Amino acid sequence: MSAPKPTPQEPGAKGPGSAPGGVFAKYAHLRDTRSQMLHASPRDPFNVVIEKPLSASEGVIEGRPTLLFGTNNYLGMSQSTPAREKAQAVARSMGVGTTGSRIANGTFSLHAQLEQRLAKLFGRKHAMVFSTGYQANLGTISALVNKDDILFLDADCHASIYDGAKLSGARVIRFRHNDPADLEKRLKRSAHESGARLVVIEGIYSMTGNVAPVKRFAEVCKANGAALMVDEAHSFGVLGENGRGAAELDGCEGEVDFIVGTFSKSLGTVGGYCVTDHDDIDLMRLVSRPYMFTASLPPEIVAATLATIDDVEAKPELRAQLRANAAQLHGGLRAAGLKTGEHPSPVVAVTLDDIPQALAFWNGLLEAGVYVNLSLPPATPDNFPLLRCSVSAAHTPAQIEKAIAAFAQVGKAVGAIKA
């Protein structure tokens, strides 16, 4: 069954907001670009509906069973049986929502339990839970630095980190991606300036799968008097002997001041956190607007998250399987002649030449029963379009082979693989 073709939007005004001076007038260029994309594509890549998940690695899309290689479900936890059961039981006993912020009526004993659990898991003194991973970055960054401080961001940091930077009002200096020497140069340039200095990096970068050299960054931060925050959103549950992320992998957790992460990747639920040994973290609860002015996580989500943390801790074999699956997908795509990053990682990005080729490739894969993410400039590093795949411990070797075969076949058809 083929997808219903969306009605392409014609360039030009659409309703009163689009008229000159209207609230949507500033998006005229975006409207034109989107319209051109919809003309060139049989379906909207940014509006794919997963009608029903069949398992952690398969779902129904356009009425057909489709392999899911575009989710962040690294350990398959979104379908965890213990988590479903805990969530159901807690929903029955406690209801489905808190209706308030953590600092008002929104703190249940479960929230405190989750924070204690996270602190213990990371071997840290303190943990603070946010309602989403996005808010964890916004809430932590905007609380730690303000207009009198300087924030140093890896150039490829996630939008939530840039948005946290804006909310903080701090002066923001970008440094070259994964380049501690470039950071050091920029830290030294500002050595004479007053105010706190915070450096933010990610453990695994979400678009490319690149892994940060955390230890080297920690050394540079220490030598130059800056605090270090690592966002382990994509690396928690994936890297390190105990799955605590890139800092654990690099053996430098004690040199990282703040670890931020999310529940929505390898833990399969939703929410975010910050863990630290700094005793003043409780002050963040009183100044962090994304923590104070939003409803707290619903109890069934907290219960499910506690259950998936138990699952992740109890099953280190999932990480070994994930590594093997990542190596299989990465090796297979490279052997097929596609351009990927150098090192295997659960995020495997295939770089393409231009947007028409990327659109054709993405549509061809979906028609062949493989769903991946399409990422277009300017959201991608170096302005090349990407097909972003994420592999899960739940994928079978046969499913990965099927995906590689689809990539090879469609890649040849669209000219991304030269004969």
Place this chain on the structure above:
Amino acid sequence: MSVENPQTVDDITALIVERLLANPKVPRNINGDSRIMQDLAFDSLAVMNFVMEIEDALDVSVPLDKLADINTIHDLAVCLKSILDEQRGQA
């Protein structure tokens, strides 16, 4: 000809133009009045990445919020000059 040790806004403008022209995709007729996003067809990411190159050439760092007010190559040169002056004053 390369711009050595730029001291004035004009020197910095010349340095920026020289660096931009090293990119074959940039139009050949640019000058200080050229608008970086419209005339050079740079998106916001390309602007940030290009500014990093100029930062290294001049050994300064431009906070991202300063870029919001920059429209032309001349605007960028004025911004860089003010940061350089501030930095020299504090050195």
